[in-house]
Amino acid sequence: MNWDIVIGHTDTIQNLKAMLGAGRMPHALLFAGPEGIGKTLVANILSAALLCSDSIRPCGSCLSCRQMIQGVHPDFTLVQPDGASIRIEQIRALQHQVSLVPYLAGRRVIIIENSEKMTAQAANSLLKILEEPPEHAVFILIAAGKQMLLDTVLSRCLVVPFYPVPWQQLAVALVDRGYPQEQAEVAARLGNGRMGTALHLLEPDGMRLRDKAFEFLTALHSSENLLWTAPAEWEKFNRPEIIAILRHCSLLLRDMLVYSLVLDTAVVFNLDLSRQLAEQAAYWRQTSLLSAFKEITIAEKAVYANGNIRLIIEALLIKLRELAKGGMHVAGSSWSTI
Ligand SMILES: [Zn+2]
Numbered sequence: 001m002n003w004d005i006v007i008g009h010t011d012t013i014q015n016l017k018a019m020l021g022a023g024r025m026p027h028a029l030l031f032a033g034p035e036g037i038g039k040t041l042v043a044n045i046l047s048a049a050l051l052c053s054d055s056i057r058p059c060g061s062c063l064s065c066r067q068m069i070q071g072v073h074p075d076f077t078l079v080q081p082d083g084a085s086i087r088i089e090q091i092r093a094l095q096h097q098v099s100l101v102p103y104l105a106g107r108r109v110i111i112i113e114n115s116e117k118m119t120a121q122a123a124n125s126l127l128k129i130l131e132e133p134p135e136h137a138v139f140i141l142i143a144a145g146k147q148m149l150l151d152t153v154l155s156r157c158l159v160v161p162f163y164p165v166p167w168q169q170l171a172v173a174l175v176d177r178g179y180p181q182e183q184a185e186v187a188a189r190l191g192n193g194r195m196g197t198a199l200h201l202l203e204p205d206g207m208r209l210r211d212k213a214f215e216f217l218t219a220l221h222s223s224e225n226l227l228w229t230a231p232a233e234w235e236k237f238n239r240p241e242i243i244a245i246l247r248h249c250s251l252l253l254r255d256m257l258v259y260s261l262v263l264d265t266a267v268v269f270n271l272d273l274s275r276q277l278a279e280q281a282a283y284w285r286q287t288s289l290l291s292a293f294k295e296i297t298i299a300e301k302a303v304y305a306n307g308n309i310r311l312i313i314e315a316l317l318i319k320l321r322e323l324a325k326g327g328m329h330v331a332g333s334s335w336s337t338i
Contacts, residue, residue, distance in 0.1 A: 001048055001069055002060055007173040007195045008165030009038055016042070016160070020049055020057065026158040027133040030115070032146045033162025036196030042162075043111050043140045044068075047076055050138055051105040064105050074103040079112045086112070088121040095129055098137045108137045115141040116148035123150045130156040164193020174198060182272055189269045190251070209241060213248035214273060220317075220324040221283050227321070231313045239303060246300045250293055256281040257289045288323040295319045 003013055019025050031039040048058035048068040058065050067073040077097055079090055094110065102108050112118075118126065130139065130153065139157075143149060146159050167188040173195065174184035179202055190210065191198030200206050219226050234242060255268045259281040270277060284292075299316040303309065 001045055001065070002058055003045055003049075006038060006042055006045065008169055009042060009162060012160060012162065013042065016046055020046075025050065025138055027137060028130050028139040028141065028157040030141045030143060030146060030149070030154065030157040030159045031162060032143050032159055034144060034164075034192075034194060036191075036194035036198075036200065037162045037164065038195055039142050039162050040111075040113065041196075043142055046140065047109040047111060050107055050109050051075055053105070067104070073105075075105045075108045077108070077110045079110065081114050081117045084117065086115070086118040086122050088119060088125050091118070091122045091125040091129070095125070098129065098134055102136050106136065108134070110137065110139045112139065112141045114143070116143040116145070118149075120150075123153055127152050127156065165195060167191065167193065170195055170198050174202070186270060186272050189271070190248075209237075209244045210248045210252075210270070212237075213245045214252055214270075214276070216245070217249060217252055217320075218276075218280060220320050221280075227314065227317055230317055231310045234313045235309055239309075242303050242309060243300055246296050246303065249296050250300075252277065253289050253293050253296070256284060257286060257293075260284065260286050260289065283324060292320055292323045295323070 003017070006013060031043055033039050045058060048065055050057075051064045051068060051073060052058040053062045053064055058068070060069070064073060068076060077094065079086060079094060082090060098108055098110060100108075112126075127150070133139070141149070141153075141157060146154055146161075149157075167185075170191055170193070171181075171185045171188035174188060175181055179187070183202060187198040187201040187206075190201055201210075216230065219230070223229070234245075237245065251269045252273075255270050255273075255277050258265065258268055259278045265271075265274065268274065268277070281289075295316060299312050302312045
């Protein structure tokens with residue numbers, strides 16, 4: 001475990017190393033950024049560095065580093081949601097733990113994952129600790145966004161934002177890890193600037209939601225029974241998965257538009273489906289692709305807003321079938337009735 005395994009986030013790491021080197025680490029940091037972007041990885045390496053006894057930190061070989069790698073360091077605490085939230089009892093237990101003198105490293109490091117899931121009582125309890133933190137304690141809060149935390153907690157933290165990494169950088173890193181060039185490039189482009197997401201896409205069934213989206217779009221032209229079969233199939237997925245499938249649909253339509261406009265195919269996301277996408281693009285008018293794109297965005301918002309999945313997918317299907325058939329523009333939208 002060392003800094004070299006982090007892809008991107010160069011400035012962030014430089015700043016953290018500078019604070020570490022100068023011995024000026026704040027008592028509380030908030031790592032903010034979307035899931036899969038690398039916050040937890042950087043938090044773990046920073047924790048190891050804070051606890052390491054060597055001059056080049058983390059060295060990976062001192063007793064502290066070895067215990068961190070094994071997940072048994074006595075001065076390191078990881079707090080995660082217990083079910084849907086982080087409860088006040090967990091923060092009370094933490095309060096007792098951080099008050100104890102460090103056992104091995106001269107410091108105690110606490111990572112609070114998904115800190116936006118703290119209940120109001122838990123957050124207020126943490127605030128009390130952060131108002132008068134023990135000299136030896138460093139808290140690293142991890143959250144999807146800083147706006148999800150109480151302002152009072154936020155005011156006690158140094159906010160460290162994590163931004164998407166350029167896909168080219170992700171692709172190079174994935175090839176370095178042994179993934180074939182094309183697979184690496186597709187995962188890097190679809191990964192949305194997040195190494196964790198790109199790696200997830202490269203797992204054995206990592207592309208199943210993308211493939212589902214492609215199957216759905218292809219069936220618009222080929223399956224007469226789609227209106228009866230598709231809504232029931234979509235209901236088998238949970239809401240985040242449905243949103244992911246709809247996003248993949250948008251990207252696939254966007255790629256088809258690239259082919260239909262005969263633009264530079266270097267900007268295609270789903271490179272591995274180039275031939276099929278070029279074939280599919282021939283079925284659509286450009287204006288229909290744009291309208292379909294818009295309908296999918298509206299459906300995505302309806303899923304977000306807790307709309308009825310079956311009704312949303314049925315309505316989307318009717319509109320997409322119409323667009324796919326003749327490229328006829330569907331005026332207005334009826335989502336407000338769902
Ligand atoms: Zn070490």
